Amino acid sequence: MKQEIIMSGFGGQGVMVMGQLLAYAGMLEEKTVSWMPSYGPEMRGGTANCSVIVSDEASGAPIIYEPTSAVVLNLPSLDKFESTVKSGGVLIINSSLIEKEATRKDITVYRVPVNDIAAELGNLKMINMVALGALVAATGAVSLESVYKSFAKKFASKPHLMEANKIAINRGYDCVKKA
Amino acid sequence: MKQEIIMSGFGGQGVMVMGQLLAYAGMLEEKTVSWMPSYGPEMRGGTANCSVIVSDEASGAPIIYEPTSAVVLNLPSLDKFESTVKSGGVLIINSSLIEKEATRKDITVYRVPVNDIAAELGNLKMINMVALGALVAATGAVSLESVYKSFAKKFASKPHLMEANKIAINRGYDCVKKA
Amino acid sequence: MPKPVFNEERCKGCELCTAACKKELIVMSTTFNGKGYNYATCPQEEECVGCCLCAKTCPDVVIEIYK
Amino acid sequence: MPKPVFNEERCKGCELCTAACKKELIVMSTTFNGKGYNYATCPQEEECVGCCLCAKTCPDVVIEIYK
Amino acid sequence: MTEKLFTRPEGLKDIPTHYCPGCHHGIIHRLVAEVIDELDVRKQTIAVVPVGCSVLAYDYFNMDSQEAAHGRAPAVATGIKRVHPDKVVFTYQGDGDIAAIGCAEIVHAAARGEKITTIFVNNAIYGMTGGQMAPTSLVGQVTATSPYGRQQPLAGTPIRLSEMLATLDGAKFIARVSVNGPKNMANARAAIKKAFQVQLRGEGFAMVEVLSTCPTNWGKTALEAGQWLEEHMVPQFPLGTYKNVQE
């Protein structure tokens, strides 16, 4: 299986770290992984995205042309990526910020109130963790356990963050699982 | 006929101008001509040389490998160029500064007291003109008349120089003709 | 009466204008503009004295002051 | 007695040493060295006071002063 | 109500910029445009923009422009000015552009007394490339390439370009200003105007160094950045006129 996932949102929404955690989790599962960011000059407020491949096959082209799933955290991201998702794929929409509905019928769409959940948990910085949980639930790209591990690795110097973020991940996960 | 002539001496001896006058004279005679200097970093007191081609043929390689004649105004120049002259060629030695004799037997050697003649004429700056006269006499590369003309052209802004230099050229010329 | 007019869509929510207004008239919106920023507004525009300090401070020429 | 010794072949005939010698002891040769220069000489070396100014002035370290 | 007390100068095109929220580049752009309007030279002005955050300024300034290679704006401006000595030519450059890679070019434009105006935006960092150390970064300042703070014995101390260029005869007007707050802004505008007037009078080289913020790479809000500028940059880069030679 080859998961090709795009994550996209405003600069401050943490999509880069989110993608790295996913890739790291895949690596922990001995899968072939790669993470590729969009990069550009400083245009804060612009939209940033990254693409992650988690695959059981040997590594191939590291660039994603037709994602198997996409997470869009703001409206411009929805506009940009909805049409690119592979037929049969997954689209996760941050319904807290995006009122607009998806139009594609050949993909599975989840509307997750990412900001609201994070706000509820008391830390807007965790929206990316909520989204990550949702993504894992919707795609099964990696196990939840691996995501926890990858978080622990990446933030090894800040173990106190673990608990709250775990909750955020779980909330996102549950939100999709219950959908 | 193709004359390939090398002129060589100390930096201050005026071999460059001498070569240019010869080339210019050839040009006035509608011959194919070229002038090529040695060039290098500032190492005054070193030996400078130039090579001039005056030819009835269409222009070919502008570099001289085996000169048909050479004018050497100092000892290092004699040492450097005597061996390169084509068999049957001409070598003009500034006997004022060079005591050493030429060893080649297959070329025509003229010993001209260039400095002495110039000193006699009251201007050491004219040694190159004396040498030029000798060269013209020895090779017939161009006519004396053309040399005068070329001098007049080159020093058009200083017509007063003409007379004295003409004399110098003639003295060199006569020196060889009478040899 | 002077009146500040905001080109909301151009506002980047930097809040420099809020500090510039000596009358403290400018407040940031709680909603986002199309670029995702909270934008500057002047709810009590009748209090404006037309000093133009807000406009001069704005790096994005969001604010025009009408006479 | 101090004595200036000239490495004639190294001399470039610049004449800086002639001006440096307060005793005006240094004169240029009328003949050339191998490089074609008139070189510096000190015909009255017995007058030399060993001040070394000539040697220090020479850009080509032509001159050594012996005690 | 149709009359306006304040509006966009004609010298600035009516399009949004890519600058970060609160970045002073926008203010400085506007001041330059206002001065150009005031002097009524927009139609005969050629802007030379740098490589740096203001690389796209050719889209913002409402006048003919050239985009110069990183650091070479003064050379490019020299080329233009020598072709059009009757036109107004200015460069707009960041600290990395002017004081690091372009150091020789600005020194020599000043030394030649090139009749151009330079707006030097000193934000003590490389904004465009993501916050690396600049020649004007403060000792101890943490940047992407001085993660432990700029270390004096290894990475040197800030170059004070205004002071340095003031030693050159060809530099006729040099001032350091900031745009932090209305009073500084007014001084900045006056200095910029003067720098263009020096060119218009054909006197020689003129430069205004504008202390500026980079909230994004300083990791501060726009308001905090203004304060940091005041507290840390101004002491290191004192405001004032460093050269003012009337012919």
Added chain:
Amino acid sequence: MTEKLFTRPEGLKDIPTHYCPGCHHGIIHRLVAEVIDELDVRKQTIAVVPVGCSVLAYDYFNMDSQEAAHGRAPAVATGIKRVHPDKVVFTYQGDGDIAAIGCAEIVHAAARGEKITTIFVNNAIYGMTGGQMAPTSLVGQVTATSPYGRQQPLAGTPIRLSEMLATLDGAKFIARVSVNGPKNMANARAAIKKAFQVQLRGEGFAMVEVLSTCPTNWGKTALEAGQWLEEHMVPQFPLGTYKNVQE
């Protein structure tokens, strides 16, 4: 009679140089070599020579040497010094090399407080390439590229590098000297010694600017050249110490 009052320093190889008659490069070489001998650091010194008439100085200095690209000697020296912080590294550069093409490199070596010593030979001309205008050529000076005399409004005025670099904190010692006559020579030697001592004490950057002659390209005899230096260069480039910071 075997003892010598004056002889060639060990720091200079016993071979003839290619310099023109009377050129001060030779004197300056000897002074540098004498200081290195005196400080007893020859065996741990690495010379960085420029592109210019002194390009072959690696054959003359009796020590390890690197030949740097035109103008880049301070960068090359930085590379060496950072590898061997315990060794002595100096650059020897002409005015074209240091003040024109290499302007950025010397400014930044000074700004970084790079612990190197620079000997800057200012002869107001490009000697090596046949006498073109230098950034230090005097106004009105006729050279191969200023055939009508250096014109102020077009070609600028001389850069006073010592004064300019003195504005930088990293520069700890900067002096301008000449070697024209015994007294100046003694001062020059003292300054050069100081500049090496600054390095040996690890204080920072040090430079000695030595006013020098180019009889060949000035079109003068060696003696005339010395006089021209005194009469024309010294007023434009006053001798003296421009920076002297003891840590």
Added chain:
Amino acid sequence: MSEKLLMKGNEAIGEAAVVAGCRHYFGYPITPQSELIEYMAKRLPKLDGGVFVQAESEVAAINMVYGAAGAGARVMTSSSSPGMSLKQEGISYIAGAELPCVIVNVQRGGPGLGGIQPAQSDYFQATKGGGHGDYHCVVLAPNSVQEMADLTGLGFDLADQYRTPVILLADGALGQMMEPVIFKERTSKPVAKPWATTGVGERAQTNIINSLFLKPEELEKHNEHLQAKYATITEKEIRWEGSMLEDAELVLVAYGITSRIAYSAMEMARAEGMKVGLFRPITLWPFPEKALHTVLSKASAALAVELSTGQMVEDVRLASNGVVPVHFYGRSGGMIMTPNQILDQIRKIFQAKGGKQ
């Protein structure tokens, strides 16, 4: 051997350099290589003898490298396309003076200021010599983050062994992407550098680092010496990789990031029954000319694929020397082709051959 890490390509180069014993880095920021300079800024000051200098420009950086390499250090610099152009004089000097160093180019779109997205349009500059004179750099082309690390290590070894600058020719995609990477233990031994300028000490002769030979006879000799060295490198150090070449009728030739896209295209073509293989040069200079010639001699066409308007394709044509037609497909300016687009080209070539599949 390190554990498996997830790293950006740019960072992997930095760490690999450290592992290879590089303690000196001189550079100037530029997108998309800045993570490398930033990595070195973080890493080197914490190491014994580690030196990081942010130079005032790329020109200064390459000349600092000259000085440090001449002083005997393992030293690195890095940049991206416009900055590489500024280094050309310095690289020519380094080649002329025979100094070992590693120079990284994380290529972006050109010409001029161009863009900041990935490209492979500095191939000519790297392989033919962007600087003046007859010289070569060894040019290595990684195609994964792991190879960014491995070839960096190899680069330092080759540099020291042959006293030559080595260019690691990467691109924005390889620099920015993260993949797992392992830093292997190094087996190569440090090379003695008796020629380095370390202060003459008790050595009999002074050491001189130099590329000036005023006498043309001597400069020609020096050039002959350099050419002899290049011949040795060409003989011994060529590296390339082949996939499905045995029965390939059409040989794709691609390097770096493009080789992975070409690989995917090859698989798709095979799935459609077209006999396609992939030849990937790893050393771009020396180019595996003979090996490719041999491969092409058994095939019936070649297709060069690159992120440029056609540069490596010239070396492919030189290797072919007329034995097969050489086709070309490239994208430029930061655009990256998809495997499908390559597949389209492959189909066209097979169709033109009259449906022979």
Added chain:
Amino acid sequence: MSEKLLMKGNEAIGEAAVVAGCRHYFGYPITPQSELIEYMAKRLPKLDGGVFVQAESEVAAINMVYGAAGAGARVMTSSSSPGMSLKQEGISYIAGAELPCVIVNVQRGGPGLGGIQPAQSDYFQATKGGGHGDYHCVVLAPNSVQEMADLTGLGFDLADQYRTPVILLADGALGQMMEPVIFKERTSKPVAKPWATTGVGERAQTNIINSLFLKPEELEKHNEHLQAKYATITEKEIRWEGSMLEDAELVLVAYGITSRIAYSAMEMARAEGMKVGLFRPITLWPFPEKALHTVLSKASAALAVELSTGQMVEDVRLASNGVVPVHFYGRSGGMIMTPNQILDQIRKIFQAKGGKQ
């Protein structure tokens, strides 16, 4: 038409530039091209609107050229090998921004500081692109002082017509030597430059000189536009010269000063009964690939002769594409081959063919 003058090649370029209407020159001294900068320093200030600036470096000079060209002027700079390397970033910018100018390289021996005697070892740099990105300069190769003048004039015309930098690739011998030269009246008309930055005045749109395209789609479009232009130039502007090619079994290929030596060698070979011809490319880019291919198709071998260790020979091999074996003979470092040395090579080739003469 001027009278016949005896001039140095360097000076002839300067005068030809003036005759072609060039009034702006920016440069930096370097041997063996300094006579050109010195000529401009003398000549331009005496002309109406003439501007001579000695830049602080080659980097500054090329960027001054960028500014002046962008402002609409006919403008020139010149240098020699090391200085050319420093100009590479600027040349890439000029090509990217499509600015017309003439850049002279009076080549000397390399690499590094090398020497100051004549060489042809910057061929790759000039023709393949020493700078970054996909671009080309038109490269013209004179072989006499007269052509130094003529091709300078042509260079300005081509530059304006195609909005492209033109490199005049000469060498120290051509620069230093004197030959008769005539400056012909110019027939070409000045090209309008509505794109130049002259101040917006009453124009509807501001003019922008730029090579930045942040969106890769746009940068690719720009590159396609450039490539289309290069294709037009390749179609229309190739220039070359043939001698005794009709029945030539062996074709010498040589440009610039070397072509004259090769010509002498050809004559000597003919005198010995060997059927030798000479193919001289005048445009090095675009290289006369097709024309040479046609010539080689009728011959049985080629011999590339250059003052380098082998650069143009690659273009000869590309042109041959395997139809004949391509031999190479080069000297380097400032050494210049004699006609006799070339003749020896010719004899060897004929002998190897089994005495077939």
